Amino acid sequence: MFNIALFGPPGAGKGTQSKYLIEKYNLTYISTGDILRKEIAEESLLGLKAKDVIARGGLVSDDLIVQIIEKRITDEAKDGILFDGFPRTVVQAYILDGLLSKLNTSLNFMLSLEVPKEELVTRLVERGKSSGRSDDNLVVIEQRLKEYEDKTMPLIEFYKDRGKYISINGVGEISDITKRLTDAIEKTLKRKYFNIVVTGKPGSGRGTQAKLLAAEHNLAYISTGKIMRQEIEAGTMLGKKCQEFMEKGDLVPDEYPIRIIEKVIRDNPHVNGYVFKGFPRSLVQAYILDGLLKKINSKVDLAIELDTSTLTSIKRLSQRSKSDKARTYDMSTDVIIHRLEEWENTIKKDVSAFYSVQNKVLHMDGSGEDIEVFDKINKAVSELIKR
Numbered sequence: 333m334f335n336i337a338l339f340g341p342p343g344a345g346k347g348t349q350s351k352y353l354i355e356k357y358n359l360t361y362i363s364t365g366d367i368l369r370k371e372i373a374e375e376s377l378l379g380l381k382a383k384d385v386i387a388r389g390g391l392v393s394d395d396l397i398v399q400i401i402e403k404r405i406t407d408e409a410k411d412g413i414l415f416d417g418f419p420r421t422v423v424q425a426y427i428l429d430g431l432l433s434k435l436n437t438s439l440n441f442m443l444s445l446e447v448p449k450e451e452l453v454t455r456l457v458e459r460g461k462s463s464g465r466s467d468d469n470l471v472v473i474e475q476r477l478k479e480y481e482d483k484t485m486p487l488i489e490f491y492k493d494r495g496k497y498i499s500i501n502g503v504g505e506i507s508d509i510t511k512r513l514t515d516a517i518e519k520t521l522k523r524k525y526f527n528i529v530v531t532g533k534p535g536s537g538r539g540t541q542a543k544l545l546a547a548e549h550n551l552a553y554i555s556t557g558k559i560m561r562q563e564i565e566a567g568t569m570l571g572k573k574c575q576e577f578m579e580k581g582d583l584v585p586d587e588y589p590i591r592i593i594e595k596v597i598r599d600n601p602h603v604n605g606y607v608f609k610g611f612p613r614s615l616v617q618a619y620i621l622d623g624l625l626k627k628i629n630s631k632v633d634l635a636i637e638l639d640t641s642t643l644t645s646i647k648r649l650s651q652r653s654k655s656d657k658a659r660t661y662d663m664s665t666d667v668i669i670h671r672l673e674e675w676e677n678t679i680k681k682d683v684s685a686f687y688s689v690q691n692k693v694l695h696m697d698g699s700g701e702d703i704e705v706f707d708k709i710n711k712a713v714s715e716l717i718k719r
Contacts, residue, residue, distance in 0.1 A: 333437040334359070334412035336517070337419065337428075339487065340445035341480045342473070343452040343459070344502050345509060346416045349445070352510050353414055357517075360408045363416040367400050368392060389475035391420060391483065394427060402431055415439075420484045425491070438629070441520055442491045443513060445502030449477060493594065495601050495628035525630040526551070526605035526717050529612065529621075531683060532638030534671045535645030535652075536698040537705060541638065542609040544706045545713060552600040556589040557610040559596075561659070580667065583613055583674075586620060593624055605630075615682040634716060635687035636709060638698030642672060 334357060338346045347363065354361045368386060371379030378400070382392045401418060419425040432438050447455075456473045491497035498520065500512050528551070530542040539555060546553035560578060563571030570588060577584045589611050597606065606625075612618040625631050640648075649668050652659070687693045696709050 333435065334521075335415070335432060335437060335439050336412070337415040337439060337442045338445070339442050339484075340502060341447065341449075341452055342476045343455040344445040344447045345455075345506070346445060348506060349510060349513055350414055350416045353513065353517075356514065357414075358411040359414040360404070360412070361414050361416065362401055362404050362418065364392070364397055364400065364418045365416070367404065371400075387472075389472040389479060391479060394421075394424060397424070398427055398431070405431060405435065419487060422486050422490050425487060439496065440629075441496040441498055442487070443498050443500055443516060444488065445500050445509070447502040451503060452477065492598055493627070495597060497601075525603075525625075525628065527625060527630060527632050527634075528605070528607040528713070529632055529635040529683075529687070530607060530609050530638070531635060531679065532698055533640055533642070533645045533675050534668070535648035536638040536640040537648075537702065538609045538638060540702050541636070541698075541706055541709055542607045544702075545710065546607045548710055549713070549717065550604040551607045552596055552603045552605075553607055553609070554593055554596050554611070555609045556584075556592050559592045560584065560588065580670075583678075586617060589617070590620060590624070593621070597624065597628065605633075612683050613679050615686055618683055618686045632687070632692065634713065635684070635693045636713075637684055637693055637695050638705075639695055640698040644699055645672060 336353075336359075338350055338353070340346050347366075350361055350363065353359065365386075368379065368382045372383045372386070373379070378396060382396060385392050397418065405413065415428070419428050428439060453470075453473055457470065460469055488497060498516050500509070500516060502509055526549070528542075528545060530538045530545070532538050539558070542555070543553055545551060557578070560571065560574045564575045564578070565571070570591070574584050574588055593608075593611065600606075608621070612621050621632060646668060684693060694709075694712060696705065696712070698705060
């Protein structure tokens, strides 16, 4: 099923645009406002309970909303659902996740119509002159807009965190706004992320090859180690907490790379996918990464393991320690050996095995010149992306 939520303040034009979208994509239209007004007109028990709240510009309780929506979804769902006016709070967003999971589906994304407040007030006042709606007067309009700001704006961050928020300019001719909406939908429907994990011994060239792949295929490069080092240099609280672990060559507690990965995904919604270097480094982190990617309806597609000899890795790390790219943990032979042992005993044993069982591991020879190694990797990756 294809499910979207149309978001925006009162007067943004959600109802007008919904009519076109439900016809074009054969969607079941669920507008809590329209359903409640129907219940009020019929003077049902639900309608009587909601009447006073709506007249004052308030939000109807979640209990009442859930009863209405669940029945409508169960009885009338077609190729998908368009939600207009729901969810309005973060709590309702979680409720919607639960309702849709019962149908073995989920919300694809939220489209948000952005309109300046002055324009909204003008539209609603004009609508009130012809509609006769009790909630289209200046006092209630101000209350409804304030309610929107206070309770529904946090939804933007909620869906941004999940890579499902799309902002649409809601000012202009109706046909122009409709085109912006459909263009965004078509572009998003065609999007399929391709996500790569690059792993191998310290000194195998993971970072170099991951960066080259990111540049070649418009992938966001995520090196948890690099970002942590930047935090350390900046003297942030996160950096200070990570520094004591990294200097010993130990794994940083999972909560810190999770924050980093979520931020990079949130800040890069329009890439073709993500390439991870330095994460996951344990079986638990492999499961964590699956969970993080599932939030954007994606998964790890490929794990590239760069094969190099232990001697080659030690030589490269030793050479790097004498360059401007040196890491603090390159300076000590004991730490280098500790990291190589960690690779053999933890990362290779658990992470490589995790992806091997899923037939996702691609072994590549990591020795040789960087560009030669990349040409071989890129040829294989390009073929997989085409498939």
